[in-house]
Amino acid sequence: MTNYLLITGCFEGEIVGEKQILDVLYSDLDTDLQKWIQDYVKDATSMDGFEFLTPDDLKEAYEDSWQFKETDKPVTLKPVSEQIA
Numbered sequence: 627m628t629n630y631l632l633i634t635g636c637f638e639g640e641i642v643g644e645k646q647i648l649d650v651l652y653s654d655l656d657t658d659l660q661k662w663i664q665d666y667v668k669d670a671t672s673m674d675g676f677e678f679l680t681p682d683d684l685k686e687a688y689e690d691s692w693q694f695k696e697t698d699k700p701v702t703l704k705p706v707s708e709q710i711a
Contacts, residue, residue: 629701630697632693634691642694654710662688663688
């Protein structure tokens with residue numbers, strides 16, 4: 627299985643698997659992650675339509691904005707659902 631080194635975003639430098647990292651509802655994220663998502667939305671260059679998206683859509687757009695590269699190194703960051711379980 628291919629893992630991914632995050633080269634941008636709030637988890638820059640972490641290695642993740644193929645799963646979504648923010649795999650819980652927006653309301654279940656801690657306040658720091660919610661703030662990062664809100665800041666991303668404020669700073670996004672193309673805000674067209676964002677006012678019509680749900681918080682969970684914005685969470686997904688934020689995660690989709692992170693850049694990554696493939697790596698064979700082991701995972702260092704599990705999805706949020708596994709961190710709070």
